[in-house]
Amino acid sequence: xxxxxxxxxxxxxxxxxxxxxxxxxxxxxxxxxxxxxxxxxxxxxxxxxxxxxxxxxxxxxxxxxxxxxxxxxxxxxxxxxxxxxxxxxxxxxxxxxxxxxxxxxxxxxxxxxxxxxxxxxxxxxxxxxxxxxxxxxxxxxxxxxxxxxxxxxxxxxxxxxxxxxxxxxxxxxxxxxxxxxxxxxxxxxxxxxxxxxxxxxxxxxxxxxxxxxxxxxxxxxxxxxxxxxxxxxxxxxxxxxxxxxxxxxxxxxxxxxxxxxxxxxxxxxxxxxxxxxxxxxxxxxxxxxxxxxxxxxxxxxxxxxxxxxxxxxxxxxxxxxxxxxxxxxxxxxxxxxxxxxxxxxxxxxxxx
Amino acid sequence: xxxxxxxxxxxxxxxxxxxxxxxxxxxxxxxxxxxxxxxxxxxxxxxxxxxxxxxxxxxxxxxxxxxxxxxxxxxxxxxxxxxxxxxxxxxxxxxxxxxxxxxxxxxxxxxxxxxxxxxxxxxxxxxxxxxxxxxxxxxxxxxxxxxxxxxxxxxxxxxxxxxxxxxxxxxxxxxxxxxxxxxxxxxxxxxxxxxxxxxxxxxxxxxxxxxxxxxxxxxxxxxxxxxxxxxxxxxxxxxxxxxxxxxxxxxxxxxxxxxxxxxxxxxxxxxxxxxxxxxxxxxxxxxxxxxxxxxxxxxxxxxx
Numbered sequence: 001x002x003x004x005x006x007x008x009x010x011x012x013x014x015x016x017x018x019x020x021x022x023x024x025x026x027x028x029x030x031x032x033x034x035x036x037x038x039x040x041x042x043x044x045x046x047x048x049x050x051x052x053x054x055x056x057x058x059x060x061x062x063x064x065x066x067x068x069x070x071x072x073x074x075x076x077x078x079x080x081x082x083x084x085x086x087x088x089x090x091x092x093x094x095x096x097x098x099x100x101x102x103x104x105x106x107x108x109x110x111x112x113x114x115x116x117x118x119x120x121x122x123x124x125x126x127x128x129x130x131x132x133x134x135x136x137x138x139x140x141x142x143x144x145x146x147x148x149x150x151x152x153x154x155x156x157x158x159x160x161x162x163x164x165x166x167x168x169x170x171x172x173x174x175x176x177x178x179x180x181x182x183x184x185x186x187x188x189x190x191x192x193x194x195x196x197x198x199x200x201x202x203x204x205x206x207x208x209x210x211x212x213x214x215x216x217x218x219x220x221x222x223x224x225x226x227x228x229x230x231x232x233x234x235x236x237x238x239x240x241x242x243x244x245x246x247x248x249x250x251x252x253x254x255x256x257x258x259x260x261x262x263x264x265x266x267x268x269x270x271x272x273x274x275x276x277x278x279x280x281x282x283x284x285x286x287x288x289x290x291x292x293x294x295x296x297x298x299x300x301x302x303x304x305x306x307x308x309x310x311x312x313x314x315x316x317x318x319x320x321x322x323x324x325x326x327x328x329x330x331x332x333x334x335x336x337x338x339x340x341x342x343x344x345x346x347x348x349x350x351x352x
Numbered sequence: 353x354x355x356x357x358x359x360x361x362x363x364x365x366x367x368x369x370x371x372x373x374x375x376x377x378x379x380x381x382x383x384x385x386x387x388x389x390x391x392x393x394x395x396x397x398x399x400x401x402x403x404x405x406x407x408x409x410x411x412x413x414x415x416x417x418x419x420x421x422x423x424x425x426x427x428x429x430x431x432x433x434x435x436x437x438x439x440x441x442x443x444x445x446x447x448x449x450x451x452x453x454x455x456x457x458x459x460x461x462x463x464x465x466x467x468x469x470x471x472x473x474x475x476x477x478x479x480x481x482x483x484x485x486x487x488x489x490x491x492x493x494x495x496x497x498x499x500x501x502x503x504x505x506x507x508x509x510x511x512x513x514x515x516x517x518x519x520x521x522x523x524x525x526x527x528x529x530x531x532x533x534x535x536x537x538x539x540x541x542x543x544x545x546x547x548x549x550x551x552x553x554x555x556x557x558x559x560x561x562x563x564x565x566x567x568x569x570x571x572x573x574x575x576x577x578x579x580x581x582x583x584x585x586x587x588x589x590x591x592x593x594x595x596x597x598x599x600x601x602x603x604x605x606x607x608x609x610x611x612x613x614x615x616x617x618x619x620x621x622x623x624x625x626x627x628x629x630x631x632x633x634x635x636x637x638x639x640x641x642x643x644x645x646x647x648x649x650x651x652x653x654x655x656x
Contacts (some may be wrong), residue, residue: 087544
């Protein structure tokens with residue numbers, strides 16, 4: 001415990017002449033030299049407008065200079081100060097302290113998850129960057145000529161990747177990804193959202209190769225749809241939605257051999273065949289008949305509890321011909337449309 | 353709470369999780385709410401159709417919403433997290449863009465299906481009975497106290513996140529299940545993984561990844577001393593119950609914890625019979641002591 005004078009924000013005070021408040025902050029500390037971690041609690045006086053990052057600055061300036069964390073822009077643009085506030089990843093500079101102080105609540109600040117901790121709140125971003133690099137985060141136009149003028153893209157086509165372009169690579173989504181907790185090799189929400197940013201880019205010509213790689217092991221079908229990434233992203237990127245878009249794009253390209261894609265296909269087919277899901281087809285069609293046979297003892301356990309519906313009398317919804325016709329109509333419509341947006345090479349554009 | 357709902361049980365409650373459907377119908381009767389059938393609806397797509405064929409997903413969702421509208425209801429009652437998210441997500445997309453809704457309706461008209469005018473809300477049973485008039489009504493029918501029963505609430509993902517589509521309560525610190533567990537006279541158990549994932553969407557395609565996910569809530573609920581877990585989603589019990597023995601082999605730890613549907617827990621407190629709650633339809637059976645606390649007469653040994 002330590003109480004401090006509020007000398008650190010004299011400049012802020014001068015600029016805004018702001019009111020102050022007393023805040024209590026619990027911080028997870030980790031000392032790499034001893035390998036030990038602990039919680040420290042600090043009491044600091046901060047402006048009522050202060051963020052969690054301002055509170056950490058106050059602690060570092062006046063209580064404990066050894067407290068380590070990353071920061072730079074202080075305005076939710078650089079993506080440096082990702083950390084967990086009360087267990088949920090956020091940008092420390094985007095979270096106001098006032099609501100906690102008014103509620104009499106002591107916040108707990110800890111490092112992001114799914115990344116090794118270097119010291120206190122600083123995590124090693126190497127695994128994060130490795131995955132970003134793995135998805136080839138740059139435009140591949142497969143064109144040796146550097147265009148003399150800029151590309152022209154229809155605004156509607158730019159809008160397709162607008163959300164994914166907002167990513168500031170802070171790692172908040174990765175911190176909370178449940179599939180990454182279980183499979184550290186999963187590409188994860190940040191890299192996959194970045195991948196969609198290029199798959200959906202009208203100028204990029206490496207789409208097929210990208211989708212082939214992304215729809216394999218540790219790729220898009222690893223996502224368990226927990227939606228933590230959408231919930232945590234401070235910039236509205238909605239990485240889970242980007243992963244779903246990659247799924248749809250890989251279906252368009254015919255990359256449907258992964259078990260995850262086969263699983264999705266059973267749902268699609270079930271609807272127009274009968275209405276509800278054909279549960280008994282899900283296992284053999286997802287994992288293959290050979291693996292399904294290996295799972296027979298497991299299936300018998302389920303059957304004993306009445307959990308295996310009769311495969312010979314699948315559910316039939318009324319008026320399901322409507323759905324069949326709908327499917328055919330949409331497939332026909334999709335065939336008549338270009339598979340995706342394309343940009344015209346700038347040098348080929350004639351000035352009108 | 354409404355007097356009548358367009359009832360959308362979804363696939364699982366109509367197939368492997370029939371006990372959820374029968375428990376829901378029984379509890380609805382006790383609550384004096386009318387469930388209107390929608391015999392022509394399809395699967396919501398479970399996120400799989402959204403991922404594989406997003407345009408088709410939007411159309412079949414509009415068809416489901418349109419059928420609810422045709423039945424004269426302004427609310428669809430769901431009993432599955434995945435149905436709730438998928439229908440609400442499509443509903444939002446259809447309502448916020450008139451051009452999208454018009455195009456979808458043109459296509460629905462062309463195939464002879466009911467169109468959708470945008471007048472339906474999608475609500476989960478949990479939301480309807482854990483707050484407001486629904487909660488009061490449930491308290492008045494919860495005549496049997498399940499005293500001594502320690503219940504680990506497991507929310508699952510798609511009733512909490514993304515909050516901008518679901519938004520019923522704080523997605524990090526929800527309390528609706530706890531409130532209902534208390535209303536049943538039972539004791540809610542707290543553990544961090546209650547808002548995490550059961551792994552079900554990838555349990556077939558990526559079994560090992562899913563097992564790594566689903567052991568977390570099982571282990572934590574057991575460590576916190578829970579007798580049973582309760583969940584508002586029929587997918588979570590498939591994973592947490594049906595895959596429990598595989599999870600045991602995966603983690604080297606025995607579990608043996610029964611996973612109840614929310615409607616079963618509410619039903620037990622409302623004094624509904626085993627013939628409707630069907631506790632015998634669980635892979636992990638109820639132990640005699642849990643049966644006694646749930647006040648369910650002789651579940652073990654009864655014919656499935």
